[in-house]
Amino acid sequence: MSTATRSLGLGSLLLLLAACGGGGGTPSADGPIAVEATDDACKVAKNTAGTGNVTFEVTNKGTKVTEFYLYAEGDRILGEVENIGPGLTRRLIVEVTEAGKLQTACKPGMKGDGIRADFTVTGDAKKATDSDAKLAEATKSYQRYVNSQADSLLTKTTEFVDAVKAGKVEDAKALFPVSRTYWERIEPVAESFGDLDPRIDGREDVIEEGLEFTGYHRLEKDLWETGLQPDSAAIADRLLTDVKEIVEKAKAVELTPLQLANGAKELLDEVATGKITGEEDRYSHTDLWDFRANVDGSQAAIAALRPVIAEKDAALAATVDEKFKALDALLETHRKGDGFKLYTELSEAEVKALAEAVDALGEPISKVAEVVAR
Amino acid sequence: MSGIPRRRLFGYAGAGVALAGAGAAVGALAAAPPAVRPAASLADAVPFDGEHQAGIVTPAQDRMHFVALDVKTTKRDELVGLLKDWTVAARRMTEGREAAELGAVGGRPEAPPKDTGEALGLAASALTLTIGFGPSLFDDRFGLKDLRPAGLIDLPRFPRDDLDERRSGGDLCVQACANDPQVAVHAIRNLVRIGFGRVAVRWSQLGFGRTSSTTRDQATPRNLFGFKDGTNNIKAEDADALRDHVWVTADDGPRWLVGGTYLVARRIRMHVEIWDRTSLAEQEDLVGRTKGSGAPLGQVDEFDPVDLHVRGAGGAPRIAADAHVRLASAESLGGARILRRGYNFTDGTDGLGHLDAGLFFIAFNRDTARQFVPMQQALSTKDRMMEYLEHTGSGHFAVPPGVREGGYWGDTLFA
Numbered sequence: 001m002s003t004a005t006r007s008l009g010l011g012s013l014l015l016l017l018a019a020c021g022g023g024g025g026t027p028s029a030d031g032p033i034a035v036e037a038t039d040d041a042c043k044v045a046k047n048t049a050g051t052g053n054v055t056f057e058v059t060n061k062g063t064k065v066t067e068f069y070l071y072a073e074g075d076r077i078l079g080e081v082e083n084i085g086p087g088l089t090r091r092l093i094v095e096v097t098e099a100g101k102l103q104t105a106c107k108p109g110m111k112g113d114g115i116r117a118d119f120t121v122t123g124d125a126k127k128a129t130d131s132d133a134k135l136a137e138a139t140k141s142y143q144r145y146v147n148s149q150a151d152s153l154l155t156k157t158t159e160f161v162d163a164v165k166a167g168k169v170e171d172a173k174a175l176f177p178v179s180r181t182y183w184e185r186i187e188p189v190a191e192s193f194g195d196l197d198p199r200i201d202g203r204e205d206v207i208e209e210g211l212e213f214t215g216y217h218r219l220e221k222d223l224w225e226t227g228l229q230p231d232s233a234a235i236a237d238r239l240l241t242d243v244k245e246i247v248e249k250a251k252a253v254e255l256t257p258l259q260l261a262n263g264a265k266e267l268l269d270e271v272a273t274g275k276i277t278g279e280e281d282r283y284s285h286t287d288l289w290d291f292r293a294n295v296d297g298s299q300a301a302i303a304a305l306r307p308v309i310a311e312k313d314a315a316l317a318a319t320v321d322e323k324f325k326a327l328d329a330l331l332e333t334h335r336k337g338d339g340f341k342l343y344t345e346l347s348e349a350e351v352k353a354l355a356e357a358v359d360a361l362g363e364p365i366s367k368v369a370e371v372v373a374r
Numbered sequence: 375m376s377g378i379p380r381r382r383l384f385g386y387a388g389a390g391v392a393l394a395g396a397g398a399a400v401g402a403l404a405a406a407p408p409a410v411r412p413a414a415s416l417a418d419a420v421p422f423d424g425e426h427q428a429g430i431v432t433p434a435q436d437r438m439h440f441v442a443l444d445v446k447t448t449k450r451d452e453l454v455g456l457l458k459d460w461t462v463a464a465r466r467m468t469e470g471r472e473a474a475e476l477g478a479v480g481g482r483p484e485a486p487p488k489d490t491g492e493a494l495g496l497a498a499s500a501l502t503l504t505i506g507f508g509p510s511l512f513d514d515r516f517g518l519k520d521l522r523p524a525g526l527i528d529l530p531r532f533p534r535d536d537l538d539e540r541r542s543g544g545d546l547c548v549q550a551c552a553n554d555p556q557v558a559v560h561a562i563r564n565l566v567r568i569g570f571g572r573v574a575v576r577w578s579q580l581g582f583g584r585t586s587s588t589t590r591d592q593a594t595p596r597n598l599f600g601f602k603d604g605t606n607n608i609k610a611e612d613a614d615a616l617r618d619h620v621w622v623t624a625d626d627g628p629r630w631l632v633g634g635t636y637l638v639a640r641r642i643r644m645h646v647e648i649w650d651r652t653s654l655a656e657q658e659d660l661v662g663r664t665k666g667s668g669a670p671l672g673q674v675d676e677f678d679p680v681d682l683h684v685r686g687a688g689g690a691p692r693i694a695a696d697a698h699v700r701l702a703s704a705e706s707l708g709g710a711r712i713l714r715r716g717y718n719f720t721d722g723t724d725g726l727g728h729l730d731a732g733l734f735f736i737a738f739n740r741d742t743a744r745q746f747v748p749m750q751q752a753l754s755t756k757d758r759m760m761e762y763l764e765h766t767g768s769g770h771f772a773v774p775p776g777v778r779e780g781g782y783w784g785d786t787l788f789a
Contacts, residue, residue: 077689093684262653265652269651273761352726359727366651
């Protein structure tokens with residue numbers, strides 16, 4: 001589905017890795033370091049601090065709008081506060097985890113390299129180790145999964161688009177849920193590419209005003225609801241163009257282990273709020289195909305991480321396996337021919353049982369990210 | 375004449391408040407517009423009459439019962455009659471008295487009681503009753519077509535709206551707020567009863583645990599995502615902000631609405647189950663505040679100003695581009711602010727093993743098209759929190775000014 005442009009939130013994941021349970025942080029015991037910025041000077045009251053949260057209070061006593069930066073080696077930004085107007089005092093809290101040589105900078109007029117000074121941080125070096133071979137292998141193996149799904153997505157969408165353009169309604173209807181399967185399996189990856197996702201997978205009710213209703217669901221409406229329209233072929237062409245672009249991007253994306261874990265959780269969120277309600281494929285009612293695909297994708301991400309989970313929390317690994325099995329078994333009871341029953345063929349009790357199985361799985365899956373980050 | 379207060383002030387069950395000067399406020403009507411009164415006690419009465427209706431800048435009570443109604447009569451004088459009848463009952467009930475003389479047990483045994491009775495013995499509990507008129511009232515039925523305020527727009531469809539017609543719209547609304555849920559429900563029930571034949575309930579909503587503080591001395595409460603909600607709300611003490619953002623002025627027009635405001639109601643379902651599976655860091659990123667103290671990301675204390683220009687590692691904004699507080703901030707919205715007065719709700723379950731829970735959002739603003747609408751456009755298109763939200767009900771109402779002594783609800787419109 002795409003009620004969302006859910007990015008994979010790289011920023012938040014870095015934060016997570018930094019394990020700062022509370023963003024705001026507490027200033028170090030020394031209190032804030034005053035910085036007096038003018039149009040031609042940058043007076044930093046202290047040029048040393050211990051590791052932990054370092055707080056600067058920057059007052060602009062000049063006439064130009066200024067910025068204040070804390071840089072690590074190679075001008076890597078550790079923190080900055082922009083847009084400090086004349087007369088204003090603004091605060092910057094930076095969590096510095098490693099001892100080392102840093103630099104402060106004021107940038108009057110908000111440009112150039114700024115007025116620099118050395119700033120030394122002393123204390124223990126606490127580095128998040130990223131050398132875990134198992135994690136590296138996990139991301140590689142999931143990347144292979146994404147690549148294979150992306151290839152199939154392109155193949156099947158091409159067939160689907162060809163059928164639409166040839167006016168072969170029945171063929172197109174049969175290909176619709178199949179091509180979407182590959183899409184839904186890697187959806188969190190696809191969703192990280194901004195407005196491509198709504199173009200490909202947007203539902204009519206979630207399209208922003210001024211944007212066109214295009215993509216899979218527009219063609220779904222044509223095929224099942226209104227009959228093919230004069231512009232259906234053009235919509236189909238555009239879908240293929242967009243899918244080609246996303247396939248290219250998906251193959252190039254570099255994922256972190258945390259993103260895998262969060263992706264697994266997000267795929268189940270999708271099921272819990274979209275698929276389980278029959279909202280996703282409201283014209284074709286092929287929601288169970290998408291449901292199955294979301295679960296597949298979640299499973300693939302967890303499978304890639306499984307050696308890590310098993311090592312760090314064997315009980316959780318066992319629980320996740322067991323809940324996946326239960327959901328698989330339940331989904332299998334709704335198989336029909338090559339695919340699944342239509343959503344409209346499910347009884348209320350059956351829908352509820354599926355929802356419960358998703359909740360039972362969603363809880364343990366939501367714990368995986370923390371285990372991976374340990 | 376019934377000078378006997380129906381309810382004795384027993385105190386507010388469960389809250390353990392000392393009742394300073396119990397009964398002092400009962401029956402005492404302030405002729406002058408009341409200033410914001412510190413809540414001396416949760417059981418106190420709040421004056422009904424004044425320059426503005428009560429229930430807007432009144433310190434937010436703990437409970438709410440909101441109702442939207444459709445007018446069924448086609449006769450203007452019957453509608454005016456109803457507003458007069460309602461005003462009499464509303465005045466009495468906010469004073470802590472029964473809805474009508476003789477009340478629940480003082481009438482003849484052969485007759486149904488005039489008051490439904492469930493508030494017997496309960497304190498006034500700071501009950502406020504606030505009326506609003508919806509766009510649909512201003513049609514040909516009552517000759518109000520030309521009096522529809524330009525500001526009373528039909529709300530646009532926002533992306534991702536999932537509105538249920540059965541929870542949206544209405545010719546009229548009444549917001550009842552009180553510190554005792556039974557007092558709020560009693561008030562709505564009796565107003566509805568008085569209205570039978572002239573109006574019919576279209577939808578209603580119960581709410582608990584106010585999610586916004588409307589005065590400086592109220593601690594910021596938490597919404598069902600567990601976050602403090604309403605830190606930056608306009609406070610009753612901010613006379614300038616109220617003037618600029620809440621009250622309709624003579625320049626705004628129309629004349630009958632001067633001293634009034636517009637109420638926007640949105641029933642927002644929260645998918646709490648998937649929210650609860652979201653990591654703390656992600657939750658804080660989505661909101662833009664820390665969960666514990668409520669401090670904006672990059673700051674220390676709850677009331678530190680939100681600084682959208684602070685960046686962390688790699689130059690990424692501490693408050694993300696799609697964080698709730700950034701999108702809803704006055705700075706991002708050209709200075710637009712609103713007065714929020716929402717409540718949490720749980721309406722049983724959705725049949726799929728999940729709570730049907732969320733936030734009943736109520737906002738008061740001076741010009742919905744320039745305040746609420748751009749804010750909601752920004753949120754519904756960019757706010758990553760929308761993944762966890764679903765707007766299922768909606769209403770927009772013009773809230774007339776307060777009632778002067780001897781007047782009735784909406785008399786400036788019907789005079």
